Amino acid sequence: MFEGSANPRIQKRWESFCEQATASLSGNPEWSILVPAWLEHAAEYPGDVNVRLKVHNPCDLVQTIVYGWPNRVLKYMPLVEGRASRPGVGEIFLVGELCWDGRSGKNVPEHIGEAYREPLDWLMAQHEGTTWIFDRMLFKRMGLRYILHEVVVDLPPSEPGALIPREWTIWTVEEGKARRVTTRNLDEYFAVLAELSRDGVIRSVDDYLAANPGQVEAAIRNLVCDIIMPPSWYEEASDWL
Numbered sequence: 001m002f003e004g005s006a007n008p009r010i011q012k013r014w015e016s017f018c019e020q021a022t023a024s025l026s027g028n029p030e031w032s033i034l035v036p037a038w039l040e041h042a043a044e045y046p047g048d049v050n051v052r053l054k055v056h057n058p059c060d061l062v063q064t065i066v067y068g069w070p071n072r073v074l075k076y077m078p079l080v081e082g083r084a085s086r087p088g089v090g091e092i093f094l095v096g097e098l099c100w101d102g103r104s105g106k107n108v109p110e111h112i113g114e115a116y117r118e119p120l121d122w123l124m125a126q127h128e129g130t131t132w133i134f135d136r137m138l139f140k141r142m143g144l145r146y147i148l149h150e151v152v153v154d155l156p157p158s159e160p161g162a163l164i165p166r167e168w169t170i171w172t173v174e175e176g177k178a179r180r181v182t183t184r185n186l187d188e189y190f191a192v193l194a195e196l197s198r199d200g201v202i203r204s205v206d207d208y209l210a211a212n213p214g215q216v217e218a219a220i221r222n223l224v225c226d227i228i229m230p231p232s233w234y235e236e237a238s239d240w241l
Contacts, residue, residue: 001024001055001056001057002020002021002023002024002053002054002055002057003053003054003055004017004020004021004052004053005017005050005051005052005053006018006050006051007048007049007050007051008042008043008049008051009048009049014043017051017053018036018039021035021036021039021053021055022035022036024055024057025055025057026057026132027057027059027131027132027135028057028059028078028132028146029136029173030145030146030147030172030173031055031057031080031096031146031148033173033176033177033178034096034146034147034148034171034172034173034178035053035055035080035082035096035148037171037178037180038082038094038148038150038171039051039053041180042082042084042092045084045086045092047086047087047089048086048087049084049085049086050084050085051082051083051084051085052082052083052084052085053080053081053082053083053094054079054080054081054082055079055080056077056078056079056080057078057080058076058078058131059078059131059132059135060126060131060132060135061098061135061138061139061144061205062112062116062122062131062134062138062223063076063126063131064076064077064078064205065108065209065216065219065220066220066223066224069209069216069217069220070209070213070216073205073206073209074206077097077098077205077206078096078097078098078146079095079096079097080094080095080096080097080148081094081095081096082094082095082096088155089154089155090152090153090154090155090166091152091153092150092151092152092153093150093151093153094148094149094150095148095149095150096146096147096148096149097146097147097149097204097205098144098145098146098204098205099144099145099146099147099196099202099203099204099205100142100143100144100202100203100204100205100207100208101143101144101145101196101202102143102202102203103143104141104142104143105138105141105142105143105144105208106211106212106215107215108142108212108215108216108218108219109215109218109219109222111138111141111142112138112219112222112223113222114137114141115134115137115138115141116134119222119223122134122223142208144205144208145172145196146173147170147171147172147196148170148171148172149168149169149170149171150167150168150169150170150171151165151167151168151169152165152166152167152168152169153165153166154166165186166184167182167183167184168182168183168184168186168189169181169182169183170189170192170193170196172196
């Protein structure tokens with residue numbers, strides 16, 4: 001977890017802010033590349049720029065499924081939220097999420113079992129802080145990847161308080177480097193998103209889970225019943241979760 005703000009013109013504070021933000025991304029190779037690249041880009045805007053950033057980087061997809069399903073997935077989901085404010089000019093908004101290609105990895109119990117051969121392996125990985133390693137295996141099988149969405153909005157002089165979107169940007173990692181695709185056309189933005197998946201769609205992980213509820217329930221039972229609670233307790237708890 002990380003949350004903070006800084007002005008790039010105040011050098012020492014900005015350096016400390018960037019270091020803390022980067023440290024919070026440990027175990028997440030994509031965001032460890034993309035978020036610093038976005039911060040560097042935001043710092044290049046002229047004049048005073050106030051940059052705010054919030055990071056939730058659990059690097060534990062199984063935890064998200066076990067504790068978040070079905071009604072609290074977003075609470076446990078990895079997330080980046082950023083905002084660069086330019087007084088009198090406009091705002092830059094950033095959202096980072098874990099996305100699904102809409103096609104791969106629909107056998108949730110099998111994929112989790114391939115990464116964690118025994119339910120206790122997940123608890124051990126949590127204890128040792130190595131769940132991020134297993135996440136990489138799961139992402140490859142399930143068609144998941146971390147990306148960033150950015151939108152630049154302007155303040156129109158004739159409409160005080162209004163915000164007009166001017167640019168849309170998608171940040172992805174390609175060959176170990178940040179790739180930034182910017183467009184001023186919303187249709188082109190969605191076309192770029194479509195290129196990121198094999199069947200022309202890209203969805204958030206909560207969409208992935210919602211599309212495979214039976215598989216998710218089976219995966220949870222495999223884990224929960226063996227290592228956390230007896231089956232009878234889970235049956236009762238599932239009624240109000």
